[in-house]
Amino acid sequence: MPRIKKPGPLLSDPYSTIGYQAMSSSIESISKTAEYPVEERQLSSFDDVSEIEELERRKGWKYRLASVIWDSADKGKDERALLFKLDIFFLSSIMLGYFIKTLDMNNINTAYINGMQEDLKMKGSDLNLIQTCWTVGYIVGQFPSNLILHRVSPRYYLGALEIMWSILTVLRITCNTLPKMYAISFFIGLLEAGFFPAVEFLLGSWYLPDELTKRSTLFAVSGTAASMVTGYLQAAIIKTLSHKKLASYKYLFVLDAVISFPIALYTMVANPDTPAYTTSWYLNDRDKKIAIARTTKYSGAKHPPKRKIGKDTLKRTFSTWHIFLFPVIFLAFNNTCNSSSQPTFQSWLKSLGYTPVEYNVYPTAVNGAGIGFALVVAWISDAFNGLNWPFVLLYFFLQALGSLFLAIWHIPRGLHWFSYFLVGIPTAWGQPMIFAWVNRLLSGDTDKRLLTVTATNNLAYVTNAWVPILTWNAGDMPRYFIGFTYNATLAVVGFILTISAIFLERRDKQTRKISEAEAHSSEVQDA
Incomplete structure (x- = not known):
């Protein structure tokens, strides 16, 4: 330990x-x-x-x-200054960017519960098809977007993506038929595809392992906060704008876009690109050299000039287990998040006769608790030098347990409430733990890390494009028996895969120790 x-x-x-x-x-x-x-x-x-x-x-x-x-207290004065600048500008920009991305992504579920279903005469799996169109766009955009990122300044690229997907979000108010909603959802997914893997890559480029989990978690919980805000925004709209010309759920699309535009402009100002190529206005020459020295000193990371990813990179990437195992682990995490990202809790409360304000607001307690627990977990992880895997295992255990209770369904009312918290709270820490783990293990190879982060994020959405149609069909709400059964099973699979990754990490560490000992022995003999 x-x-x-x-x-x-x-x-x-x-x-x-x-x-x-x-x-x-x-x-x-x-x-x-x-x-x-x-x-x-x-x-x-x-x-x-x-x-x-x-x-x-x-x-x-x-x-x-x-x-x-905070972890910068035991650093030198100049390194503390560097981290302070990064935390104030870079970290805040990606948190705000992820906030609006999640807000724009989740508003479709909130809209469905609050009138869109009736306006567009939706039935059966129509909501799932809208989500699938978004997911297909997200999959299609992943690798092209990251190839572009390899050649273009991240701050301008990410800022431009945020502006374009915000425009499409507000255009959703013009959709009076399902095919139009399908098309816009596809293009929103296409534009949002490059944001998350790019940010995870940049986090791993600037921060060391004992600093990374906190920042990755703060980044992740900004998305959780967006899920909370969606419910409160819709409740406020119902109270104040329900008598206006537009349907209340359409005002949600407008407000999302209004919030998003200034954040996109801030991204272009605050994102520092990578340490090797930063031209950021708030970093001086000393900051830039310290940033490069930190990663080089810790992991021997190389900062090569921008170039095409070649055969050598592909060979290095596919010759180790990381590219094969981490994408499947994240797939298990991402797909099991459907237990809370689908309108499961809201639809159950609606079926019990709660008012629109109540079934929009009450589920936000899950998000709030998730943020609190995720921050505690992040601080513990960094205190143990970036130890991530115990919390990944804990995520899958809690997800399996809560999904099992909800699959049974006929349980005491109190346990029913508790189960929604059980499957919802851990989703706030699962993502940052997995990606901090990937960034830590591959910190010495920039190109390999970029490819692995992209593949890890992408595979999850390949299954999410079609599996929810079968498992989380909107016609099954609020019970979702198939969905919760699938979730419990997949969580067990994720638990087993995580144990496999722990074994392989320890094997690699032992192999390195033996190699270093042999090399040292040879040097002594030569001397």
């Missing part, structure tokens, strides 16, 4: 004040030999404080409190 991370002796910390001074020569070497556009200017040291001053800072109660709350 990995030990919890504690601030070690100052001189042994490669990222501490004194550790930075020891890294100065390596920074100079990196600047002169690496294939990326940075100025060749030596930094004599990264901090201007003495070791005594730094030790004194670490004795104070403010340092002890800060080190519990």
Whole structure:
């Protein structure tokens, strides 16, 4: 069991004040030999404080409190400044971007419950077909989008995507037939395809393993917050705008777009691209060199010039287990999230006679609890140096248990309520744990990591394009017996696959130790 991370002796910390001074020569070497556009200017040291001053800072109660709350407290002064800038601008921009993406994606379910079903005369699997059209667009756009990302500045590309999908979202108010809704849903999915894998790749490019899970979780819970806001927005619309010309659910599409446009512009300003190619206005030359030194020092990560992904990259990627196993693990996670992303809780409350405001608002408690638990899990994970797999296992266990209860259905009312929380809360932490795990294991190979992140995200949607039509048919609501049975089974499969990944990770770690020991032995003999 990995030990919890504690601030070690100052001189042994490669990222501490004194550790930075020891890294100065390596920074100079990196600047002169690496294939990326940075100025060749030596930094004599990264901090201007003495070791005594730094030790004194670490004795104070403010340092002890800060080190519990946030992970930058035990870094050197300049590294803290870099992380502060990234957290303020980059992290906030991707959280807002994911917020509007999830808001635009989820509003179709809220609209269905609040009048769209009747307006468009929807029946049977019509809602599932709208979701499938979005998913097909998402699948089609994945790899082309990431090939474009390999050649184009992420901040402008992601900002442009956000603007375009927001325009399509507001155009949904013009859809008076299902075929029009199908078409717009496809193109929204196509445009949203590049956002998530690009952000996960950028997170892994800027943050180290003991910093990554917190940020990945904050990114993920911004989507959970969007699911909460959708319910409150619709409830507010029902109270204030239900007498207006437009149907209340159409105002939701308009408000989503109004919220989205300024966030898209902010993305273009705040996203720093990658460490090797950043031209961000808020990062100075020292920040850029420290950013590259951090990833190089930790994992030996290379920052090659932008180029096409070639045969060597494909060979490296497909010669290890990561590209084969992580996509299936994430498939199991993503597909089991349907237990809460489908209108399961809302439709059950509606069937019990709750008012529109009540069945829109009550399920948001699941999202709120999910955010709280996800943040606690993230802090624990980073405290143990980025330990992710226990929480992936916990996700699948809780999902299997809650889905089993809901598949049985005829259970006490209190247990019924509890089961919706049981399947909904863990969805807030499953995604960041899986992608932080991928980023951590593949941090030393930029291209391989990009391909694996993309494949991991993409495969889940291949099945999500057609499986929900069979398992989560809207005609089966609110019981969804097939859906919850499928969910419980898939969660068990995900649990087993996660155990397999743990075994392979430990095997690789043991193999590296043996290789390093043999190499060291050879050096000693040669000497």
